[in-house]
Amino acid sequence: MSAIRTLVDLLAGRREAAALAPREWDGVISVARAEAMLATLAHRLEGAALPPAVAALFADQRAAAAVAQAQSMWEAEMARRALASERIEFVLLKGTAYAAAGLSCAEGRQIGDLDILVLVSDIGRAENELLEAGWEWVKSDPYDDAYYREHMHELPPLIHKARDRMIDVHHTILPQTHRIAPDALSLVSDAVTTENGFAVLCPTDMACHCAAHLLADGDLQGGLRNLWDFHSLTRDFAAADPGFWGKLDARADRHGLHAPVHRAARLARDLYGSALPSGWDRHDPADLWFKRRLLARDDWGHATHFALQQAFYIRSHWLRMPPLMLSRHLWTKWRKR
């Protein structure tokens, strides 16, 4: 069995860690690292019977993830202080939000940038406050800068000059030129507050954003991690609220995200064993291509299926912008090479 299949089976609980041959761990560790899921796996297998070397490595990963998460929460606190004087409200997104809300998928989850969502009417003020508080623009290229401002769903990325950490300030969750336009106002107005005082998306919106991020906004690189988020989020929310799946259905329709949310649910079922209610538990032959893309890695952690990767890369651009604009964009980018 391929290492990436073994990784998925271990996460899903379909295979016992003790049943792995010692050398199978090589591949599992490499692909888990490549998918930024080694610490997630380390948490999933905490307490399992492991070879001593793997147990020691996993303990390192759990400790390192705890430090990284504390650093990410500190970054959120820095943003809160920067935006407090102008009373700009913001919602945490993705990894930092999962950590702030204490959700199970945050255990061991790698958190890269700080992602926040503000009302589109606040975006200019938010940028000013962050610049005053020490964040700086990364992109010096005028085309890229203008492209972000006119067409994207976020400001050009900012990096803090002292802490070297990036913040992405969003005003919605998909590019403005995307075929799907989620209801950004309700994302902010229906946000909920965590115990530590940060705003995060309400459960249904969190799942919608996760699916949109996984299936509507990229080429599925690192998709296994995002799909694990979706699997864990929906499982926990459904356990706390039996009506969750029905509410998610309605909310996904409202944001125009019916198809990505349902596909994410089916993929999570097929790979991680999510239990889906009737109405969700369907089959779509096209899911096969998504699964192949998600599992396109050899036992050395190296990406495989080059043509399939390219196809999903082109798809991500096709979804993001209308054809004429896409051709103009690619032309400009190509001339600048």
Next chain:
Amino acid sequence: MRHSTRIAVGPVQFRIGSDWRAPVAVLDRLYAGYPRDDTRPADATVRLFAARPWRRWLRPSVQIGGDFVIPDALPLPLSMGLLAAEMGMNLQVALGWRRHLLLHASAVARDGRAVIMSGESGSGKSTLAALLGEDGWRLMGDEFTLIDPAGGDALAFPRAVSLKNAAIAEVAARVDTARLGPLLAGTPKGDIRHLIPRADAIAAMHEPARPALLLFPRFGGEAAIEPMGEGEAFVRLTEASTNYVALGEPGFAALTRLVRETPAFGISYPDSTTGLALVEQLFAEAVR
């Protein structure tokens, strides 16, 4: 991958795969005397591969891959495959290892006490460590020294020593040629030749040593010893550590403890003989 091998250096188990036989064959020769446990899962994976399929044969060039990679790193010609492997292994440790505080420093030990030498490349820290390792000291490593955050001990990472330029002839004059790797001439880092550490240093690679001395050597100029304050040693070592920030508070605690408990000196030396004498003198004073 077509060819592969496994190497254990200190606490790190590597798995190294290659599109070509040559780099693996030379690694197997250099690391033949290291303990080998083929059932132990690897902590880190290195891949040496052809960036384009035809680069396996046509002007073959080695791209360095693995769990952690440097984007846009240039490939090396196949004749420098051993250097590619070494760079790949260093990269995995520098970016991936979290169990210990990593110092970019060489180290030697005697009677369970370690001398840790940190400096830019060209400072002579590798050469001093290699020469001390042939002169009654246990070589702990020429590239990384690991500090245990729990107890403060130094741990060894005795990979094959990477001798550069003038140091090659100086060390080669004192050791059996069987302990030297092939000469890699004209690499981006100059001429390189590897030295296999003495068997007793390899056998002792899991034994911790208590830090006795922190040295910041500088090759060139008159012989000089300059005591260094805790603050300066601390700042220099944060710069010499690849995982200090990632370790968070335990890293800070380990490093403050190290600079508080260990006397630190900057040393200048015009030649290796003087450098070795300075190390001996300062060590004798430190452990007295």
